[in-house]
Amino acid sequence: MGRHYKWLKCVFIIVITLTMFSCKSRRRHVIHHKQFVECSRCSGSGEVLVVCTICEGAGTVNCSDCYGSGTEECTWCWGQGGEECSDCDGSGREECSWCWGEGYEECSWCWGDGVDSWGEICTRCHGSGHIRCDYCNGYGYIRCSSCYGRGYEICDTCNGSGKVECSTCDGHGKVYCSVCDGSGSIKAKCPECDGQGGRIE
Ligand SMILES: [Zn+2]
Ligand SMILES: [Zn+2]
Ligand SMILES: [Zn+2]
Ligand SMILES: [Zn+2]
Numbered sequence: 001m002g003r004h005y006k007w008l009k010c011v012f013i014i015v016i017t018l019t020m021f022s023c024k025s026r027r028r029h030v031i032h033h034k035q036f037v038e039c040s041r042c043s044g045s046g047e048v049l050v051v052c053t054i055c056e057g058a059g060t061v062n063c064s065d066c067y068g069s070g071t072e073e074c075t076w077c078w079g080q081g082g083e084e085c086s087d088c089d090g091s092g093r094e095e096c097s098w099c100w101g102e103g104y105e106e107c108s109w110c111w112g113d114g115v116d117s118w119g120e121i122c123t124r125c126h127g128s129g130h131i132r133c134d135y136c137n138g139y140g141y142i143r144c145s146s147c148y149g150r151g152y153e154i155c156d157t158c159n160g161s162g163k164v165e166c167s168t169c170d171g172h173g174k175v176y177c178s179v180c181d182g183s184g185s186i187k188a189k190c191p192e193c194d195g196q197g198g199r200i201e
C-alpha cells in the first residue's frame, strides 16, 4: 500500500512539472510576439513638457492690474501726490507778518519822516522813511510754513509720488503664470506615441 502511494505521488509531480513547463513556454512565446515598446520620447508616460505659450517659458506674466509697472495710482490723492495747501491756497507763500505784506517797514530812526530830529536826512533810510523788511527781504511774503512753499501738502500715503505699490503683485509687476503654475512649461500629449506611452510590436 505504501509503495503504491509513493509511485502515484511521483507520477503526480511529473505531470504538474510538465504542465507548468508547457504553460511557461507558451507565455514566453506570446510575450515575444506582442511586446509593448515604451516610447523613448516620453518614457512611457504619454506626456511631454512643452514651453508654456502664455508666459513663453518665463513662469511669470505681467500683472494685469498694473500692466507690469508694479505701481498703481494712489487712491488717497488720486495720483496727484498731494492736495492744495489750504493755508496758502496753493500759492506756496504767505503774507509777511512782520511788514504786513508791504515789504518794508517804517524806519525806526526817523519814525518814517526821512529826516532826523536835527532836520538832516536820515542816514538809515536815506530819506525814504522806510527800510526794507529783513524778515521777507522786501518781498512782502514769506514761504508758507504749512507746505514749505510747495503750494500743496504731500500725500502721506504715497509720499508725494502719486503712486503706490500694486497690491496684486506686491510691486513686482509680475505674477505667476496661472496656466503653467509658474513652472514655465506645460504637459502636452506626446507627439511621438500620440499619448499612448508606446506601441505594441
Ligand atoms: Zn511618447
Ligand atoms: Zn506659463
Ligand atoms: Zn501752503
Ligand atoms: Zn516783511
Ligand SMILES: [Zn+2]
Pocket (backbone or CB within 6 Å): 107, 108, 109, 110, 111, 112, 113, 114, 115, 122, 123, 124, 125, 126, 127, 128, 129, 130
Ligand atoms: Zn529813517
Ligand SMILES: [Zn+2]
Pocket (backbone or CB within 6 Å): 074, 075, 076, 077, 078, 079, 080, 081, 082, 155, 156, 157, 158, 159, 160, 162, 163
Ligand atoms: Zn497719494
Ligand SMILES: [Zn+2]
Pocket (backbone or CB within 6 Å): 063, 064, 065, 066, 067, 068, 069, 070, 071, 166, 167, 168, 169, 170, 171, 172, 173, 174
Ligand atoms: Zn501689479
